[in-house]
Amino acid sequence: MSKVVFVHGVGKQYLSEDSLGRDVVPELLGGVRLAGGPVPTPDEVGVAFYGDLFRPQGTRAGVEPPYDEGDIETDEEFDLLMAWWAEAARTDPAVPGPDQTGTRGPVGWAASRALRLNTVRAALDALTGARCLRGVLDRALIGSLKQLTGYLTDDTVRRAARARLAARISSDTRVVVAHSLGSVVAYETLCDPTLNGNWDIRMLVTLGSPLGMRALVLDRLTPAAEDGRAVWPKPLRSWTNIADATDIVAVVRDLRPSFGDLVTDVAVHNGSHMHDATRYLTAVETGRAIGAGLLPEAGVR
Numbered sequence: 576m577s578k579v580v581f582v583h584g585v586g587k588q589y590l591s592e593d594s595l596g597r598d599v600v601p602e603l604l605g606g607v608r609l610a611g612g613p614v615p616t617p618d619e620v621g622v623a624f625y626g627d628l629f630r631p632q633g634t635r636a637g638v639e640p641p642y643d644e645g646d647i648e649t650d651e652e653f654d655l656l657m658a659w660w661a662e663a664a665r666t667d668p669a670v671p672g673p674d675q676t677g678t679r680g681p682v683g684w685a686a687s688r689a690l691r692l693n694t695v696r697a698a699l700d701a702l703t704g705a706r707c708l709r710g711v712l713d714r715a716l717i718g719s720l721k722q723l724t725g726y727l728t729d730d731t732v733r734r735a736a737r738a739r740l741a742a743r744i745s746s747d748t749r750v751v752v753a754h755s756l757g758s759v760v761a762y763e764t765l766c767d768p769t770l771n772g773n774w775d776i777r778m779l780v781t782l783g784s785p786l787g788m789r790a791l792v793l794d795r796l797t798p799a800a801e802d803g804r805a806v807w808p809k810p811l812r813s814w815t816n817i818a819d820a821t822d823i824v825a826v827v828r829d830l831r832p833s834f835g836d837l838v839t840d841v842a843v844h845n846g847s848h849m850h851d852a853t854r855y856l857t858a859v860e861t862g863r864a865i866g867a868g869l870l871p872e873a874g875v876r
Contacts, residue, residue, distance in 0.1 A: 576745035578869060579603070583853060584689040584755025585719040585785070587626030596622045602750065602856040603865065610859045612866015623743040627762065628648075629722050637738045640715035651724040653695070655791055658825045659720075660698040666821040667705040670701050702823075717865030721787065723756050727795045736760045741770040748866035749777045752861075754852040755824055758784035763797050765808035775812035778868025780857035781816045786834070787827025805834045815864035822849040 581599055600620045607614045631640055640646075647653050657673070657793045664672035673694075699713050726732055741764055746749070753761035758781040764770055765779065765835055785792050788802070814834065818825035831838040843861070845854035855861055 576747040578619040579699050579750045580621045580743045582623045582753040582757030584757050585722040586704040586828050587611045588630040592622050592624035597641040602853045606862030607865050610862030612864050613869045619812045623740040623745045625739045628732050628735050642714040645694050645697045656698050662823040662826045740764045746773050750865050759830045765811050771810045777812045779814045783822045783825045783850045785800050785824050787830050807835050817841045819845040819849040825849050
């Protein structure tokens with residue numbers, strides 16, 4: 576059974592567990608090797624795949640639905656888009672912020688439809704010009720946004736994704752590595768008493784995680800946070816949260832204040848692909864955290 580389980584993020588709906596594994600498992604092993612840690616065998620690394628839950632029925636593989644600004648339909652989607660825009664403007668001098676575009680900043684549903692569409696269009700134009708998203712089409716960006724908000728608002732998808740991860744974790748699993756939306760899936764799965772019976776997870780490694788975004792994510796978690804402090808997952812011993820300083824998805828990069836003193840927040844540099852999972856996996860900091868979880872018990876804080 577898998578000693579290490581990797582959980583992917585958004586935008587994987589046209590892949591499979593096998594195709595994703597071909598990309599991420601070698602990079603994960605390489606990161607641990609760079610860090611000088613105990614390197615698991617490829618057979619000891621499993622992939623928890625849930626991307627197909629977001630695949631539209633009847634859509635040809637590789638073709639995104641033709642999303643445009645009119646498809647930002649809910650307050651949650653709009654608020655997340657505005658948060659990404661503001662963070663991109665903060666971390667990338669080439670990205671104009673909301674106040675520089677004449678949109679008058681974020682607006683709610685009470686505003687006119689035309690003003691809201693103009694604001695969304697301005698946000699998409701700004702984001703697709705950011706270094707971290709250069710070459711990303713509107714429809715792909717909107718699709719990723721819809722997956723994150725969809726997980727938090729669709730209980731059927733939520734339960735199914737958690738079940739997929741739970742099926743890959745066994746009593747032999749020591750490390751869970753979770754990227755982006757996968758960190759939300761991993762956290763809720765590890766907290767679920769109906770799923771986590773005999774698990775002993777020595778290390779959770781989160782990469783580019785949105786878990787710290789209070790209104791959009793933290794306040795919507797199951798179990799619910801109390802007074803801004805999240806519940807610690809019962810089977811978990813230690814947690815390393817890793818984020819690139821310019822990763823717009825990881826808007827709140829320090830999870831320790833919200834998730835407890837057993838979280839270690841670590842900064843990395845991923846180059847121009849700030850949110851890319853493989854860039855995170857090859858970072859020596861990630862390899863060091865995974866290796867720590869694979870050491871004998873004395874090696875874990």
